[in-house]
Amino acid sequence: MKVPPLLLGALLSYGVAGDDQSPSGTICVDGILTAVTSFTFTDASSYYVDICTGTLTSLSIWAAAKTYCTPLGIEASSRSLRNDCLQFGGMELTSYAETVGNFTDEYMKNIKVVEYEDIAAAKVWNETILISEPLWEASKRTISAFNNQYATHTRYGWSAYGFWGGLLLLGMANRLISFVVESRIGRKARDIESTTRSDSPVVPRSKLTSYSYSMQLQRYIADRTGIISYANLPVLWMFSGRNNVFLWATGWSFSTFNIFHRHVARIATIQAIVHSVAYSILQANFGALEESWKMEFWFMGGMATIAMSLLLVFSSIFIRRMCYEVFLIIHIVLSVATIVGLFYHTKIFDKAYDGYLWPLVMIWVLDRLLRIIRQVYCNIHVNRSLDILQTMSTATYSREADLIRLEVVPGSESLKPKPNQHYYIYQPLKWRGWENHPFTLADWEKIEDDGVIISNTQSSPTTETITDDNVSIASVSSSDSISALINSAKPQLKGRYKFLFYIRPSIGWTKRLRDECIKHASGPLKTHILLEGPYGESPPLHHFENIVLLAGGTGIAGALPYLKDHISRSAQGTTVTHSITLIWAAKQAAMLHNLASRELATVLKREDIKASFHATSDRKFGRMSRSINDTVKKADDLEVDLDVIYSRPDVTGKVLENLREVREAGRQGGRIAVLVCGPAGMADEARVAVHAALKSGMRGVEYIEESFGW
Structure with a gap:
């Protein structure tokens, strides 16, 4: 079988990428080999039979070596060729x-x-030939140029690590x-002037492939793009993981790294x-x-490219x-196919490219x-006492609100809830128990010696004031089951927290959980x-004199913890x-x-918190007030x-109004943070308002977008 010529060049040049032109180097024989294999002989068989055995090709190679090369160069090339003949x-x-x-x-x-x-005459030779010195020199220059390009390809591949390393160093700094200075510089993961949510400081590195042109441009482009593609893979895999160490090191969100992941994947x-x-x-x-x-290596490389596409x-x-x-499932299967295909694709290079591939396996396993x-x-x-405590949980569904309230008491006593934490939730005993989805921690209550008092009446939720760090907070729930569990295990649960998650039923797991709740009437x-978990970082909003919280739907779970944190810090004087x-x-x-009568009940009574509520799909217009005191009684019986x-x-108007009030107050107004936890359109409108304020010269404005992108 005749081996494709370009593949021969790849195999030949791989072993001499260092371009050793010293008398003891291999460049002399490599130049001869390249030139001689361009001719066709009557006893031609396959590539390795031709160059490894005593054929006319082999004799022509050694005849030229005797004429042009040093004994040391011939010896070095013989060792290299011997290995290739045995291995390949x-x-x-x-x-x-x-x-x-x-x-x-x-x-x-x-x-x-x-x-x-x-060469162009396409003659079939039936005798040993000797390539001329000019032909040998030209062939050497070709090999030398290729080897220099190969080294450049590799450097460009490593430049990807320099690019991302520099970017991550800036984030960590x-x-x-x-x-150190309790500022909020490290949280500025988004470009406020951007008109999209791309979160992308990525410079298109494809421009790097446009340097170093030569007469073998197409071949060099093919090699360079292949090597840089390999070099991008460890970065691609690292940015995909939820346990990426740089999430903590930079303070950037998973969504930011997920966007980086998608950009690198495209490149x-x-x-x-x-x-x-x-x-x-x-x-x-x-x-x-x-x-x-x-x-095999060509076929597997093609398979890997198709899988990546x-x-x-x-x-x-x-689809997501x-x-x-x-x-x-498709993502995992195709990713495995890509890795396997690439291992086989570059196996012919004696594991030279495995250094790009094994990190993918290690990152995934870790x-x-x-x-x-x-x-x-x-x-x-x-x-x-060697008692094993496990997580306890209950779920309730409100048809009117189309909302699932998931209450969880984690088995661990070490979890310390705070704003902007999210957890992945599993239901392991179901037939698709591997499924997991991220949800923001909306609220929490600490379990004391006497337990957290939870209503035993579903239709009429009640409240009781509990003391947490000397702060009175109204606690409301309708979870009979978890109340019984807590009360039956008071000593063991002391010091733990009851977590609350809001889940909007959609499709898949959330729909199945809703159906379970409905059946359990x-x-x-x-x-x-x-x-x-927990995952996520909490921006120190308590350093800002003014805060605007924008929430859409269950995005209130992102805003509520900051309200709770503010109430606690206000009582302690730490905000x-x-x-x-x-x-x-x-x-x-x-x-x-539903939430105003429960978790937001304390918030609505405070003078330093202004709230406005909007219903966007009910078929009503204008402004409507409804008293909720006939449904829920607060701890102090206030209506x-x-x-x-x-x-x-x-x-946009609401944000600009708040920004204008702060600006008009001058130094007394202080700084202002605008936090958004809602749909993309809401975030875009808020960003436009903040951008307009910054463009007009206003300072002390911070824009924060709490989102979790898959």
Whole structure:
């Protein structure tokens, strides 16, 4: 079988990428080998048979070596060729020492000398030939140019690590400065002037492939894009993991790294496609494309490129939103196919590229191992009495609010809740128990010696004031089951927290959980839940005199913990915040009333917190007030009126209004933070307002977007 010519060049140049042109180097024989294999001989068989055994090709190579190369160079090349013949050809090399005896002075005088023009003549030679010195020099220069380009390809591949390393160092430096001076520089992961949510400081590195042109441009492009694509893979895998150490080191969100992950994936895939197409065109020009597909490394490389391309197609936002679990399975299968294909693709280079591939395996294994460790940490605790405490949980569903309230008491006593924490939630005893989804921790209550008092009456929720760090907070719940569990295990649960998550039923797991709650009509659904976390970083909003919180739907889970934190810090005197504006929009007014009568009850009584509520889908217009005191009695029996505006909020106008008030107050106004936890449109409108304020010269404004992108 005739081996495709371009592949021969790759194998040849791989072993001499250092371009050793010293007398003891291999460049001399490599130049000869490249030139001689361009000719066709009558005894031609396959590449390794031709160069490794005593054929006319082999004799012509050693004849030129005797003429142009030093003994040290011949010895070095013999060792290299012997290894190649054994590894790739499965045969012994007919060495120079075995052949040189034939090259007498008389023999060398009569040998046919060939020039560059003889290659184009396409003659089939039936005798040993000697390449001319100009042809040998040209061939050497070709090898030298290729080796220099190969080194450049590798440097460009490493430049990817320099780029991302520099970017991450900036993020870590910002975080360090933020920690030392208690500023918020490290949280500025978004460009406020951006008109999109791309979160992308990525400079298109594809421009790096446009340097170093030569007559072998197409070949160099093929090699360069392939090597850089390999180099991008460890970065791609690292940014995909939820246990990425740089999440903590930089303070950037998972969403930011997930966007980086998608950008790198697109770049690496495009580079792989260019690499594959360029080599295919080259092989087609040599008439060897069909033959190439019969070779394992070519076929597996093609499979890897196809798998990477399909990964992009099946990673569209539409597929992720409509059938996330299908996307996840396809993503894993195609990723494994990519890794396996690439291992086989570059196996011919004696594991030279495995250094790019093994980190992918290690990153994946380490991430899964850390997930298991986090699950054990969150859900299992063995106390001094050797009692094993596990996570307890109940779920209730409100049809009117279309909201699931998931209450969880983690098995661990070490979890310390704070704003902007999110956990992955599993339901392991179900037939698809591997599924897990991230949810923001919306609220929490500490369990004291006498337990947390939870209502035993579903239809009429009651409250009781509990003391947490000397702060009175109204606690409301309708979870009979978890109340009984807590009360039956008071000593063991002391010091732990009851977590609350809001879940909006959609498709998949959330829909199945809702259906379970509906079927369990007798009361709250007791279900086995596992937590994995916590993830997320909390920006120090208590350093800002003014805060605007924008929430959409269950995004209130992102804002509520900051309100709770503000109440606690106000009582302790550890906050400078004196004004908070909450703007919350939800589809159903029932959801607004549901939370206003429970977790937001204390918030609505405070003078330093202004709140406006918007119902966006109920078929009502204008402004409507509804008293909720007839449904819920607060701890101090105060009546609270909840005003619901049946329209979408003017986010830009509301934010600009607050910014204007702070600006007009001058130095007394202080700084202001705008935090958004809602749909993309709401975030865009808020960003426009903050951008306008900054553009007009206003300072002391911080924009924070709490989101979790898959």
